[in-house]
Amino acid sequence: MKNLVFLGPPGAGKGTQASRISESLSLPHISTGDILRASIRNQTEIGLKAKAYMDAGNLVPDEIVIGIVKERIAQSDCANGYILDGFPRTLAQAEALDTITTITMAVNIDVDGEKLVKRLSGRRVCPACGETTHVSNYDKPECPKCGVTLIQRVDDNEDTIRNRLAVYNKSTQPLIDYYSGKGILKEIDGFQDIDKVTSDIVDAING
Ligand code: ADP
Numbered sequence: 001m002k003n004l005v006f007l008g009p010p011g012a013g014k015g016t017q018a019s020r021i022s023e024s025l026s027l028p029h030i031s032t033g034d035i036l037r038a039s040i041r042n043q044t045e046i047g048l049k050a051k052a053y054m055d056a057g058n059l060v061p062d063e064i065v066i067g068i069v070k071e072r073i074a075q076s077d078c079a080n081g082y083i084l085d086g087f088p089r090t091l092a093q094a095e096a097l098d099t100i101t102t103i104t105m106a107v108n109i110d111v112d113g114e115k116l117v118k119r120l121s122g123r124r125v126c127p128a129c130g131e132t133t134h135v136s137n138y139d140k141p142e143c144p145k146c147g148v149t150l151i152q153r154v155d156d157n158e159d160t161i162r163n164r165l166a167v168y169n170k171s172t173q174p175l176i177d178y179y180s181g182k183g184i185l186k187e188i189d190g191f192q193d194i195d196k197v198t199s200d201i202v203d204a205i206n207g
């Protein structure tokens with residue numbers, strides 16, 4: 001059973017790595033951010049409630065995201081495990097998760113401060129297939145995988161990025177100690193190139 005949590009500040013590379021490792025290990029990639037953005041696009045009740053929090057870079061209330069994850073990991077494709085990307089983000093979320101499942105490993109992707117601002121302000125995402133790129137290594141307007149025009153997330157502007165980093169430091173960073181205390185934390189240097197980060201995570205999961 002591989003019930004994995006990917007921890008790390010915004011821009012650490014959680015989504016990039018979760019997407020690669022989801023493919024190589026055949027585990028569903030569950031990103032609460034992606035689920036919430038889809039809810040906004042589909043104008044669901046959850047999307048309408050979440051939008052203002054997300055646009056400002058604040059956390060969506062715990063009960064909403066806990067409900068989303070509870071429902072998602074109960075689905076049959078999660079029977080052998082899953083990768084949670086961007087959840088939990090508060091101690092209350094981590095404790096709620098422990099009441100519904102057993103997390104087997106938390107992978108903390110560590111990258112610091114100003115590097116994160118650069119990564120997030122240059123991030124481009126494909127609205128069709130979810131591919132994530134960066135203007136510094138791919139500056140064409142079309143998705144390299146499916147050709148659809150790439151977009152910049154509304155929360156990837158410098159002011160909102162700085163708020164997201166402050167929110168991370170206050171509410172999410174304590175989860176490193178939470179999972180370390182349970183003896184299931186693996187630390188990964190997220191400052192390395194993307195392929196090396198992937199191989200370090202795969203080694204940690206298999207080791
Ligand atoms: P997160 O999901 O943790 O917020 P992303 O995976 O979306 O972060 O990555 C944020 C940005 O940083 C993207 O533009 C991505 O292409 C880039 N990126 C991810 N990992 C690395 C890395 N190891 N080195 C350089 N840039 C990276």
Ligand code: AMP
Pocket residue numbers: 010032033034036053054055057058059060061062065085086087088089090093155164
């Ligand atoms: P992400 O795609 O992980 O960068 O998340 C984008 C935004 O979605 C965050 O800034 C929050 O507003 C919201 N969000 C995603 N996951 C959570 C979570 N676990 N708890 C609260 N808010 C979340």
